[in-house]
Amino acid sequence: MPNISIKGKSMPESPIRKLVPYAEDAKKRGIKVFKLNIGQPDIETPTQAIDAVKNSDIKILAYSRSEGSDNYRSKLAQYYSKKNISVKQNDIIVTSGASEALFFTLGSIMDPGDEIIIPEPFYANYNGFSVANGIKILPITSSIEDNFSLPKISEFKKLITPKTKAILICNPNNPTGYLYSKEEIKKLVEIVREYDLFLIADEVYREFTYDGYKHYSIMEEESIDQNAIMIDSVSKRYSMCGARIGCVVSKNKELIKTVLKFAQARLSPPTFAQIASLAALETPEKYFDDVIKEYKKRRDVLIKKLREIPGIKVSVPKGAFYCIVELPVDDANNFASWLLKNFSLNNETVMVAPAEGFYSSIDTGKNQIRIAYVLNEKDLISATNIIKEALIQYRN
């Protein structure tokens, strides 16, 4: 039998999906499962995005340009300019989701063995993209006590070696919901200038900020326009995760040229989804006002209900739609599995994502979970009640 290589074997399992088989079993036993494990919003996609596809007059579903259609990229540049991000069509390569955008970026700027610094907890799939590219993540642990704000710059400096090529942040952050302030971004700007590193920012949750806070993009920092690489996606912005349209944005022309080679090797991003994404750019502001109001309401009720549970610690998210919750258990992974395998309250239970998979440091975050507040208020209340009751039973 042929030898499946170690490389393939070392690809990590996705922490947001590893419990799915238990959830399917629970469902078979007639138990309703509230899914707080994955960032799949229940918000409707803007109708104009769906309608554009339905009304399209395609006879031949052809390849688009490898870099994405001119039409889409030029309108996307206009959208960014409204967000105070001044870029041109040619600074953008359209990809199959932010996943591919990050994958191409890492492949373009790093050789196997190179290192990237990422504050942890971080979006778990950064692990997968790094393993697939043979590169090494150097994590810096941020703390629930500080609401997961930016770790001290001195901590970054300690890790930098000649192999360090980039710092990667997600802002607003998945899984913590933290929104980096302008001051924090400026601190990162200073260090990438000093050490001549790339600064990669995954800004797919840009629109989702609460309490009057506003997102500040790394692309607003002109002094690092050769270092700054923005990763973006329509998935969360327009609740169209299934489109698979993202992009790499940078003013570094050599980077864009190299990313384009990766893009050409896979031919093109999906055509239907580009049509939907183009139309989605016309989404009226009211859609976002409503969506953000809804998420804020959910966040507020979730945090309030979680805080009523004895022994729980929770950070208040300023953005995105996730939060990290510290539980009064030793192993949140066990607890999360137990919720699906052994527990139900009135025939209902909850699926959450154990947070351990969002940390790269060993034995860190073991008592934490990530909750995605992608369900409505009523379901969130039911879900938190289940967690409360489950903790009581589990700890006995």
Added chain:
Amino acid sequence: MPNISIKGKSMPESPIRKLVPYAEDAKKRGIKVFKLNIGQPDIETPTQAIDAVKNSDIKILAYSRSEGSDNYRSKLAQYYSKKNISVKQNDIIVTSGASEALFFTLGSIMDPGDEIIIPEPFYANYNGFSVANGIKILPITSSIEDNFSLPKISEFKKLITPKTKAILICNPNNPTGYLYSKEEIKKLVEIVREYDLFLIADEVYREFTYDGYKHYSIMEEESIDQNAIMIDSVSKRYSMCGARIGCVVSKNKELIKTVLKFAQARLSPPTFAQIASLAALETPEKYFDDVIKEYKKRRDVLIKKLREIPGIKVSVPKGAFYCIVELPVDDANNFASWLLKNFSLNNETVMVAPAEGFYSSIDTGKNQIRIAYVLNEKDLISATNIIKEALIQYRN
């Protein structure tokens, strides 16, 4: 300025796209360009595929399963069984095109530095996927004199080292149009059994065979069911290149499990395109009868017209819709650029793909081009006339 790494820089440029800027310039000068460089058919997509998307009732364009929707995979397995390929839903992982399928496969079975044997000329993007995975292609040159049939097995044996993990074929072949016979497949089966290698077959052109020849899949060989990996795609079969739906198919469960980890890291294949692909499986046989008749007609006129050009050598394709043409010039790359930059006949010219990029051996195939016969008969006649006249002028 940050250091863009060598890895990114060593990604090859796509040979089918490198002349595109010249073609765009020619167009600006008012010259019509016949595009024979890329396998984008002018054949209409089956209407039921497009209609399924138009009639879909999507409110939230959500992620699908990472491995592809159950519905699509189970119907796809039924399609394969009609092709004498007996596989189950769980032997299939749906991907964003054959590109991603091959990328995940190489990542799953090989470590950086490992080697894969591929008969050349081969589909140029295999280079890109290999560079991105840090693996080495060992080419075996097939010859236009033999119509690009399978090189001698002794040539394969010479190249096998402990680092050799797989043999990759494309059948029917892009760029040669060659269709491997059952006997040739059996020879490959023997060698992969003897040396315990993976046998990967890119079979995306399965339907396109001419002159009564029939495609024989590696999946029909039960004795290598743990070694065989089939790469597939809807792009050519249903003329829906822009869908970006492909798949990895194998009975090797460890492989499928590993490919799934790669698939989970990028979340899911595109949702609209899966809807179209599911409906496309209902395409009546008549669609293929008509399409194959059309391609055969094009092939026949193309070969006939090319053979009328003095000094040209051409292999007769038995499948797919490409052929390799040897020109009476030293450097087909120069000639192809010159066609776009300096030549026109009645304000028309032709874009072809220089074949050098389909070879991995240095200085091989320099006097060859690949022609994709994806245009109608009339345009093919015009295009061959242009090539004929151009060669006369170019050689003077």
